[in-house]
Amino acid sequence: MSESSGNPSYQVTVLGGGSFGTAIANIAAMNNHNVTLWMRSEKQAEDIRQNRENARYLPGYQLHKNLTPSLDLKSAVSGADYVFVAVPSKAFRAVVEESVPYLADHARLISLTKGIEPHSFKLMSQILQEAAPTHEIGVISGPNLAKEIAENQISATVVASYSQALRQSIQEMLSCGSFRVYGNPDIYGVEMAGAIKNIYAIVSGLATALGMADNTRAAIITRSLAEMSRFAVRLGANPMTFLGLAGVGDLIVTCSSKLSRNYRVGYYIGEGLTLKQAIKKIGETAEGINTLRMVHDKAAELGIYMPLVKGLFSIIYEDMPIEAIASKLMSGDLAQDVEFMSAGI
Numbered sequence: 001m002s003e004s005s006g007n008p009s010y011q012v013t014v015l016g017g018g019s020f021g022t023a024i025a026n027i028a029a030m031n032n033h034n035v036t037l038w039m040r041s042e043k044q045a046e047d048i049r050q051n052r053e054n055a056r057y058l059p060g061y062q063l064h065k066n067l068t069p070s071l072d073l074k075s076a077v078s079g080a081d082y083v084f085v086a087v088p089s090k091a092f093r094a095v096v097e098e099s100v101p102y103l104a105d106h107a108r109l110i111s112l113t114k115g116i117e118p119h120s121f122k123l124m125s126q127i128l129q130e131a132a133p134t135h136e137i138g139v140i141s142g143p144n145l146a147k148e149i150a151e152n153q154i155s156a157t158v159v160a161s162y163s164q165a166l167r168q169s170i171q172e173m174l175s176c177g178s179f180r181v182y183g184n185p186d187i188y189g190v191e192m193a194g195a196i197k198n199i200y201a202i203v204s205g206l207a208t209a210l211g212m213a214d215n216t217r218a219a220i221i222t223r224s225l226a227e228m229s230r231f232a233v234r235l236g237a238n239p240m241t242f243l244g245l246a247g248v249g250d251l252i253v254t255c256s257s258k259l260s261r262n263y264r265v266g267y268y269i270g271e272g273l274t275l276k277q278a279i280k281k282i283g284e285t286a287e288g289i290n291t292l293r294m295v296h297d298k299a300a301e302l303g304i305y306m307p308l309v310k311g312l313f314s315i316i317y318e319d320m321p322i323e324a325i326a327s328k329l330m331s332g333d334l335a336q337d338v339e340f341m342s343a344g345i
């Protein structure tokens with residue numbers, strides 16, 4: 001860490017040079033931190049060195065001079081005060097485990113990834129905890145479309161950690177005129193919200209392709225919130241987290257924006273593409289596909305009522321006709337609106 005104009009300037013490393021890793025690395029670089037962006041593509045690194053642009057993932061956005069690309073994991077991680085991890089959930093554990101031997105003792109680790117580990121049902125912070133038990137850890141999640149952050153549109157996010165010191169330092173490190181960071185100690189709830197909302201973005205994209213009306217969109221988003229919070233609270237999240245940016249905030253943006261890859265997967269399926277064709281057309285990470293399968297199985301195991309998850313699972317993995325699922329959703333048992341009220345929460 002060094003001091004310049006009164007503000008600490010940190011050594012920051014971001015692992016993963018995709019759209020979100022690059023966008024957050026650029027925010028840190030703009031805030032006068034010394035940022036290394038680790039990636040595995042020589043071509044992308046060279047693009048950034050020569051043109052200050054990540055042409056593969058964020059074409060057209062100028063990257064700050066404080067951001068340096070690197071292909072060498074050891075040198076990228078050694079000496080970093082903060083290591084942010086922004087690789088897809090399926091690669092998360094391997095990348096973290098490879099990095100841990102090079103971490104400085106004081107390094108703090110923060111996940112930017114919105115997913116659940118296949119098979120183990122672990123969240124990314126749990127993987128960080130297992131791989132680096134002596135380090136302070138946190139997660140960032142919120143309504144944060146990478147392209148909008150890269151173009152400095154006003155955005156807000158949440159840092160969650162049990163460590164108040166970590167929360168405060170990330171708030172100070174990343175906040176700027178276009179990006180505002182809020183804190184939340186409920187790491188499980190923040191992370192679970194970010195992972196599960198991707199499922200409902202697929203539902204919303206699909207419904208939009210089928211000509212969804214505005215009333216329908218409002219109903220889908222609100223019942224999605226009820227369903228995702230029911231699931232997460234049962235597993236240990238604080239229900240209040242779902243009222244915040246990481247809950248309803250992220251749900252709104254991913255269920256409404258064509259910039260969301262998960263929404264687009266749903267949209268393309270609604271237009272008649274197969275899942276495989278939709279994923280290929282997007283060509284970037286859409287975590288919701290794997291999350292859907294995991295949440296579906298976990299809900300079945302625990303007996304948690306999740307009609308939207310069940311319906312989407314039947315459409316995507318069991319070839320059920322969309323119309324049959326829609327009519328099933330409309331004829332389920334009539335229920336209480338805000339069920340936490342009757343549960344006395």
Ligand SMILES: NC(=O)C1=CN([C@@H]2O[C@H](COP(=O)(O)OP(=O)(O)OC[C@H]3O[C@@H](n4cnc5c(N)ncnc54)[C@H](OP(=O)(O)O)[C@@H]3O)[C@@H](O)[C@H]2O)C=CC1
Pocket residue numbers: 016017018019020021022039040041057086087088089091095112113114115144145146147283284285287
């Ligand atoms: N994009 C967004 O708007 C947001 C994304 N997120 C979350 O951030 C995470 C990353 O997403 P995002 O940046 O968008 O994804 P992208 O698809 O844009 O990029 C993925 C990045 O991960 C790299 N990668 C993939 N597999 C491996 C591996 N095995 N080892 C090393 N690097 C790997 C890719 O490298 P390569 O190019 O070489 O394949 C690429 O740099 C996801 O969990 C996503 O949900 C969170 C908030 C917003």
Ligand SMILES: O=C(CO)COP(=O)(O)O
Pocket residue numbers: 114142143144145146198201250253254259260261262263285286287
């Ligand atoms: O999480 C996101 C916005 O907050 C990005 O969503 P997608 O991964 O669907 O693009």
